[in-house]
Amino acid sequence: MAVIPVDVAGRPYEVRVGTGLLAELVRECRGMLRKREVPIITDSNVHAAWGETIEAVLRTNGHEPQWRILPPGEQTKSWEELSKTVDWLLAREVERGDHILALGGGVIGDLTGFAAAIVKRGCHFIQLPTTLLAQVDSSVGGKTAINTPAGKNLVGAFHQPSLVLADLAALDTLPRRELLAGYAEVVKYGLIGDAGFFAWCDENGQNVIAGDAGKREYAVSQSVAAKARIVAEDERETTGTRALLNLGHTFGHALEAETGYSADLLHGEAVAIGMVLAARYSARKGLMPMASADHIATHFSDVGMRSGLAELNLSCSGKALVGHMLHDKKMDAGTLPFVLMKGIGAAYLDRDVSLDDVAAFLDQELAR
Ligand code: NAD
Ligand code: GLY
Numbered sequence: 415m416a417v418i419p420v421d422v423a424g425r426p427y428e429v430r431v432g433t434g435l436l437a438e439l440v441r442e443c444r445g446m447l448r449k450r451e452v453p454i455i456t457d458s459n460v461h462a463a464w465g466e467t468i469e470a471v472l473r474t475n476g477h478e479p480q481w482r483i484l485p486p487g488e489q490t491k492s493w494e495e496l497s498k499t500v501d502w503l504l505a506r507e508v509e510r511g512d513h514i515l516a517l518g519g520g521v522i523g524d525l526t527g528f529a530a531a532i533v534k535r536g537c538h539f540i541q542l543p544t545t546l547l548a549q550v551d552s553s554v555g556g557k558t559a560i561n562t563p564a565g566k567n568l569v570g571a572f573h574q575p576s577l578v579l580a581d582l583a584a585l586d587t588l589p590r591r592e593l594l595a596g597y598a599e600v601v602k603y604g605l606i607g608d609a610g611f612f613a614w615c616d617e618n619g620q621n622v623i624a625g626d627a628g629k630r631e632y633a634v635s636q637s638v639a640a641k642a643r644i645v646a647e648d649e650r651e652t653t654g655t656r657a658l659l660n661l662g663h664t665f666g667h668a669l670e671a672e673t674g675y676s677a678d679l680l681h682g683e684a685v686a687i688g689m690v691l692a693a694r695y696s697a698r699k700g701l702m703p704m705a706s707a708d709h710i711a712t713h714f715s716d717v718g719m720r721s722g723l724a725e726l727n728l729s730c731s732g733k734a735l736v737g738h739m740l741h742d743k744k745m746d747a748g749t750l751p752f753v754l755m756k757g758i759g760a761a762y763l764d765r766d767v768s769l770d771d772v773a774a775f776l777d778q779e780l781a782r
């Protein structure tokens with residue numbers, strides 16, 4: 415098992431990465447479950463796959479699981495589900511010192527974390543991430559949120575978990591497409607700041623996806639360690655360091671918006687294409703060789719992911735895609751910062767990108 419500390423000021427916590435952590439949940443929580451009743455929020459897919467394991471370990475250790483099983487999918491991150499979840503927690507008389515368990519992917523983690531942030535002005539929660547995306551990204555760092563009609567993740571809070579248990583066994587029941595979408599976020603850490611890790615992904619990505627336990631532990635723990643370093647440096651995304659985690663996301667969000675946030679394009683799939691676009695745009699600006707951008711695209715294609723904008727068969731213009739970007743929550747005094755690259759492993763925040771130029775670039779990419 416790998417143990418990665420997240421050194422946020424005032425409330426450091428650990429991310430543990432290993433196989434079988436859910437089956438050892440009570441031991442791993444080390445006294446955090448202080449009452450007989452344990453509130454657990456999950457979705458129906460995760461409950462079907464992991465409910466019995468959690469039920470068994472809690473009951474064997476004298477606890478009574480209190481399940482809140484939500485519908486799977488992005489629509490669960492809503493005011494309505496948040497409000498019902500808060501009422502449910504209050505009805506169970508959850509106290510500030512109690513720990514609420516979030517068992518699931520980023521949807522469950524974000525919703526539960528936000529509920530924990532606001533119930534009684536903040537109670538504890540433990541992240542039990544069951545998707546690759548949640549293990550390497552959303553469960554770490556304390557961003558919590560719901561969606562509103564105005565856009566995704568526009569209402570939320572920074573609220574750090576007390577502990578994250580990333581059980582690699584959970585990935586065995588995850589649909590392959592979800593696994594690949596999460597893999598894009600693993601590659602992201604190499605592209606942001608660690609060319610050696612990208613080279614490792616090039617060498618070992620197929621094995622990570624195929625289920626090699628050792629490679630999975632390395633991929634997840636290296637990703638978490640990279641995220642932990644960034645979060646410790648810039649917890650609230652004020653200095654620009656944490657913004658680097660948005661590599662590929664500005665392009666990706668535009669693609670998600672254009673495809674209606676539908677099942678046609680998962681978030682991680684949009685991020686993969688978005689990172690290729692960020693790299694190709696960086697190359698167009700002369701910041702890095704186009705061959706490096708093509709290398710990134712080939713890597714995603716080789717593991718079975720779409721990697722080019724033209725593969726989405728969109729019928730919109732570059733200007734329309736840029737239009738979606740203008741609703742991005744990263745807009746800052748009328749400008750939109752972009753994460754660009756000076757090479758693989760050398761991402762930086764560029765606050766001086768011309769949106770007309772981006773639109774022209776996207777027109778070319780749509781026509782490739
Ligand atoms: P998700 O939570 O919707 O899970 C994907 C699907 O996999 C769902 O259908 C779920 O039921 C199913 N599933 C989850 N674990 C499973 C398992 N072990 N076995 C079988 N099925 C399983 O999606 P996600 O990709 O994990 O998260 C996406 C969300 O994360 C988005 O809402 C995004 O905004 C958010 N996010 C947040 C942060 C952050 O820092 N807070 C970062 C990145 C993404
Ligand atoms: N996923 C982006 C962040 O945590 O900042």
